Amino acid sequence: MNGKPLQSVKVFAPASVANVGCGFDVLAFAINGPGDVVEISRKEIPGVVIESITGDNGKLPLIPIENTAGRAVLALIDELEHSPDFGMKIRIEKRMPLGSGLGSSAASAAGAAVAANAILGNPFSRKELLQFALEGELAASGSPHGDNISASLLGGFVLVRSHQPLDVIELNVPKELVVTVLHPHIEMKTKNTRLILRRSVQLSKAVTQWGNVGGLIAGLYREDYDLIGRSLHDEIVEPARAILIPGFDEMKETAMKTGALGFSISGAGSSVFALSRSIETAENIGEALGKVMDTYNLAFDIHISEINTQGCHILEQTEVST
Amino acid sequence: MNGKPLQSVKVFAPASVANVGCGFDVLAFAINGPGDVVEISRKEIPGVVIESITGDNGKLPLIPIENTAGRAVLALIDELEHSPDFGMKIRIEKRMPLGSGLGSSAASAAGAAVAANAILGNPFSRKELLQFALEGELAASGSPHGDNISASLLGGFVLVRSHQPLDVIELNVPKELVVTVLHPHIEMKTKNTRLILRRSVQLSKAVTQWGNVGGLIAGLYREDYDLIGRSLHDEIVEPARAILIPGFDEMKETAMKTGALGFSISGAGSSVFALSRSIETAENIGEALGKVMDTYNLAFDIHISEINTQGCHILEQTEVST
Numbered sequence: 001m002n003g004k005p006l007q008s009v010k011v012f013a014p015a016s017v018a019n020v021g022c023g024f025d026v027l028a029f030a031i032n033g034p035g036d037v038v039e040i041s042r043k044e045i046p047g048v049v050i051e052s053i054t055g056d057n058g059k060l061p062l063i064p065i066e067n068t069a070g071r072a073v074l075a076l077i078d079e080l081e082h083s084p085d086f087g088m089k090i091r092i093e094k095r096m097p098l099g100s101g102l103g104s105s106a107a108s109a110a111g112a113a114v115a116a117n118a119i120l121g122n123p124f125s126r127k128e129l130l131q132f133a134l135e136g137e138l139a140a141s142g143s144p145h146g147d148n149i150s151a152s153l154l155g156g157f158v159l160v161r162s163h164q165p166l167d168v169i170e171l172n173v174p175k176e177l178v179v180t181v182l183h184p185h186i187e188m189k190t191k192n193t194r195l196i197l198r199r200s201v202q203l204s205k206a207v208t209q210w211g212n213v214g215g216l217i218a219g220l221y222r223e224d225y226d227l228i229g230r231s232l233h234d235e236i237v238e239p240a241r242a243i244l245i246p247g248f249d250e251m252k253e254t255a256m257k258t259g260a261l262g263f264s265i266s267g268a269g270s271s272v273f274a275l276s277r278s279i280e281t282a283e284n285i286g287e288a289l290g291k292v293m294d295t296y297n298l299a300f301d302i303h304i305s306e307i308n309t310q311g312c313h314i315l316e317q318t319e320v321s322t
Numbered sequence: 323m324n325g326k327p328l329q330s331v332k333v334f335a336p337a338s339v340a341n342v343g344c345g346f347d348v349l350a351f352a353i354n355g356p357g358d359v360v361e362i363s364r365k366e367i368p369g370v371v372i373e374s375i376t377g378d379n380g381k382l383p384l385i386p387i388e389n390t391a392g393r394a395v396l397a398l399i400d401e402l403e404h405s406p407d408f409g410m411k412i413r414i415e416k417r418m419p420l421g422s423g424l425g426s427s428a429a430s431a432a433g434a435a436v437a438a439n440a441i442l443g444n445p446f447s448r449k450e451l452l453q454f455a456l457e458g459e460l461a462a463s464g465s466p467h468g469d470n471i472s473a474s475l476l477g478g479f480v481l482v483r484s485h486q487p488l489d490v491i492e493l494n495v496p497k498e499l500v501v502t503v504l505h506p507h508i509e510m511k512t513k514n515t516r517l518i519l520r521r522s523v524q525l526s527k528a529v530t531q532w533g534n535v536g537g538l539i540a541g542l543y544r545e546d547y548d549l550i551g552r553s554l555h556d557e558i559v560e561p562a563r564a565i566l567i568p569g570f571d572e573m574k575e576t577a578m579k580t581g582a583l584g585f586s587i588s589g590a591g592s593s594v595f596a597l598s599r600s601i602e603t604a605e606n607i608g609e610a611l612g613k614v615m616d617t618y619n620l621a622f623d624i625h626i627s628e629i630n631t632q633g634c635h636i637l638e639q640t641e642v643s644t
Contacts, residue, residue: 023532025529025533026529026532026536027536159536161552161553169536171540172543199525202521202522203519203522206531207346207348209528210346210528210532211348211481211482211484212483212484214348214481215481215483215489218481221494221540227491230483230489
């Protein structure tokens with residue numbers, strides 16, 4: 001137990017960009033915003049309840065086991081040697097849209113795991129929390145994909161080398177990397193965007209893909225921005241999903257012309273992202289992408305961010321009054 | 323033109339281990355030995371001839387365009403602005419077996435490109451020579467695979483991110499890495515070992531594979547030997563090819579028990595390799611693998627080597643007498 005016991009903890013859990021072009025189901029990075037806020041407070045009677053969820057238009061379940069945040073907390077408590085003699089109530093503020101491809105459910109699960117851990121006096125390390133957050137994600141996606149979870153929880157640029165057993169590698173983050181995210185207001189469900197993927201891929205395309213994954217990771221360590229850009233190609237998933245995103249090809253062309261290192265779909269979409277080397281370029285890209293969206297008469301949000309290397313962080317905490 | 327013109331140049335071109343477990347067609351590293359020796363001397367009449375080949379049991383063609391070394395030299399000369407006013411004769415000493423999975427044809431092509439370049443006063447950089455050596459490999463394999471070529475020519479641990487256009491990345495080489503190579507005396511033709519591969523792979527296996535490629539490359543940069551070991555798995559190519567190598571499963575189990583970080587097929591086989599962290603462990607692995615081979619009554623060679631970071635190097639050179 002570190003320090004005094006806490007009565008309540010409020011955690012910010014950042015959005016994240018998964019897949020990152022070539023790294024379907026294995027690569028992701030966190031951004032500074034948007035993100036969810038998860039607050040957990042002690043209650044007298046043991047057990048977990050979800051007190052409130054805002055910003056979800058009533059779409060998310062309040063039953064803990066069916067909710068990503070609730071299920072993460074339950075999984076964490078399950079792993080304790082001794083059950084706590086108090087309960088936890090969870091308040092979730094969804095500050096990013098559902099189904100936007102920015103790891104919304106993952107952020108809630110990661111934030112809940114970090115908040116519950118803090119309330120309990122941090123019995124688990126950040127990396128140990130991954131398994132609980134992942135268990136939470138199961139409630140939303142039906143299958144565990146650790147990419148968004150790992151990025152939101154740990155921050156930075158992560159590689160999920162393996163899911164069974166879970167093996168998450170925190171990669172080097174080149175200092176100049178900036179991301180432009182554009183979220184067109186269309187909701188996509190990860191479950192559905194998975195269904196449109198073919199179950200098998202050509203060996204030759206798979207080889208191209210793992211060459212690019214290798215190139216991207218080497219580029220991150222060498223801080224070789226050109227190599228990062230050359231590696232940001234996805235021949236397998238992007239072609240299947242891009243057709244669901246209005247103006248995708250036009251946005252990609254525009255981003256590349258405006259100085260992007262690379263451009264692809266964020267997670268399963270509908271958000272798209274571009275990497276570049278400066279805030280100024282990232283803003284120019286955002287502006288240019290916005291103009292493309294305008295021609296489609298689609299509402300959208302734009303987020304400009306460096307890679308968030310902090311992950312989930314505590315916004316506020318109150319100690320138990322004695 | 324650097325220094326005095328050369329009359330003859332003798333180059334050592336190292337063997338190499340391609341694929342390296344998970345990195346089919348994209349990863350390779352060079353070893354200190356065995357390797358081929360390619361000597362190129364000036365002759366008065368322009369044109370390229372192959373004067374002699376030793377160590378190939380008469381199997382390799384003496385017609386330059388059909389020979390990997392000859393074709394590499396022809397491709398290099400083709401790219402010169404002005405054809406040289408002298409010719410070149412090539413002597414090849416095959417000091418490693420053909421079809422052994424150690425990049426024999428690649429070594430001859432790489433060595434020939436380096437020797438020809440030296441004779442011409444080094445008009446091309448090492449990286450520029452890749453394309454000529456690759457053109458040479460076409461003579462042997464029918465399709466260009468830059469992995470062995472890049473490792474033999476540049477040395478170290480290389481990633482061929484892309485073949486079209488050629489994009490070769492020289493990766494970090496962790497200092498303690500040692501390799502044990504066992505070559506059972508069975509010849510395998512790359513063309514044939516490619517035919518047994520299925521043209522398509524399951525998406526889930528492809529994801530596992532690119533997770534491992536990413537993990538291996540991150541491991542090389544972090545000098546994280548455990549991560550390198552965890553990533554050395556091939557779920558796609560190894561299972562198909564391992565059945566062609568007597569005692570493969572037994573050797574793998576033995577190597578892992580003897581302290582190997584990982585074990586897989588070198589290139590298309592028949593050679594196998596194990597990575598470990600010390601010469602002593604590498605030698606123990608070699609001894610243990612040899613005992614397995616003995617039970618199969620198969621002759622074999624064992625090579626223990628650090629990663630060769632030098633690539634092709636000049637053994638001897640003589641200046642033009644004036």
